[in-house]
Amino acid sequence: MNEFCETIGIRYPIILGGMARVGTAPLAAAVSNAGGLGLLGSSAWGPEELARQIRQARQLTDKVFGVNIPVRAQHAPGLIAVVMEQKISVVATSAGDPGIWTRQLKNDGIFVMHVASTVERAVKAEQAGVDAVIAEGSESGGMTGPEEISTLVLVPQVTDAVKVPVVAAGGIGDGRGLAAALALGACAVQMGTAFIAAEECEISRAFKEILVMAKETDAVLIREDKMSRRVLNEAFVEEAVKMLAKHHPDIAKTLEAAPGSGTRGAGQIAGLVRKVRPTAAIIDDMMREAHAILPKIKSNLPEL
């Protein structure tokens, strides 16, 4: 029994990472409907738009879903007010001090997770009272910590350092990654990039096809002051757009016609994203693959 899943009320230990403009109601609801935990990525929305997205998600699913809130955002207080008003049961905070909102959210009965990029930040989140830590390695897409610690290194060390459940994030895209994360001591995984290519994701079809073309080396880190951002390399995107325009002009046209069209965020696991599929297929295949890999781990591990 996976206690983390039981506590939150989900079937599978797979969380949709909070992604601005990508994690909209249709994708979050699709992940929850498929047995995972959808998270609405609120960082590009004001409070009214978040409330609208929550209402839309509730029309699309009767399963639990949550909201990701970037603590450092100027409009964070308004977003926090909305999740409390709307009685959202799970919130993942990121990009900022976990001490600011955790107590208030928990007093309201909300299950709070916080994204941490180092052992020290994970310990700080636990001290702030979070229910779970999302240990996110630097291979992840979008905003990522400046310390550039990988998921494989981070997860076991965070697991040793905190008592709360640990969710592994960054570099996970299939059942092998899920099984590996559980081996490292995580209770669940959070995925972003793999879900960008989901049919239910509202980002343009063109961006999804560009993501499918990307290799692991095409998702590069742009180092900024307090945070870094991992995005598809500009030169690669230009080439990919040209190829799309030549071979699939209809798809190329969608590039500027959808929410998130300005986004290039993607993790190194982009190289493992090989087709656009329904969300349920991504999750089902992942669970099946994780189950299938267990006997292989055992057979490759010699007896003592």
Add this chain to the structure above:
Amino acid sequence: MNEFCETIGIRYPIILGGMARVGTAPLAAAVSNAGGLGLLGSSAWGPEELARQIRQARQLTDKVFGVNIPVRAQHAPGLIAVVMEQKISVVATSAGDPGIWTRQLKNDGIFVMHVASTVERAVKAEQAGVDAVIAEGSESGGMTGPEEISTLVLVPQVTDAVKVPVVAAGGIGDGRGLAAALALGACAVQMGTAFIAAEECEISRAFKEILVMAKETDAVLIREDKMSRRVLNEAFVEEAVKMLAKHHPDIAKTLEAAPGSGTRGAGQIAGLVRKVRPTAAIIDDMMREAHAILPKIKSNLPEL
């Protein structure tokens, strides 16, 4: 049954990574005696010193061990001649074109592995005829590829791209890492940093204690032209030396009195290295932990 282990003639799927001045005969022999595959790290040696180290290792173990050779080194031809004269059965090449030596080594019946830091480099190694690819992520210590792809991302993608066995390297330090690597599709792991703290390693006791003090964020990447190097942060080392000098003056004295005293190479997994132990204890604990984690993976993976 682990076919890779059977083919090479080792008991456990654990390889000592090639490390200049650290991977000397006593450590390589200790890893092989404990059931793994010791590799002599030849990059700082001339041919005569390599021949001497091979003779010494043969006095210390009757098990199979191998040699790591950096292809790009000026003295590589001399080192290659020695491994052939000495009838070494396993060679791991790194840092350079796998096409240069692979055929010649294989014609001599040697099992050849090549270290690759991207999917493309792994495919190139397979095309050059290697028997196995060592997929090394950028969290690893010492020399590492400039592309900075993490092990968690690299291993499954390399596994999909090549038919030869894949060894996972970078960021692995215990049984959880071993189980995770097998979940990702690797047949074995290569570890460097965790073995630096082995009692049999000839590096100074002081450096081992400094490594034990290090957190995951203390092993930083120094970016150079064709390759990067991951080493313990200079400021951290200075502080650690001061602490040693204050609390353990006898250990501090060993810093300049051993082979490899000028080395600071270490991977991000340094934070998981918590004490100086015999090599056999490192390997035995790792195998036991990997076995112990299997039922936990299963219990945390909900049924379909």
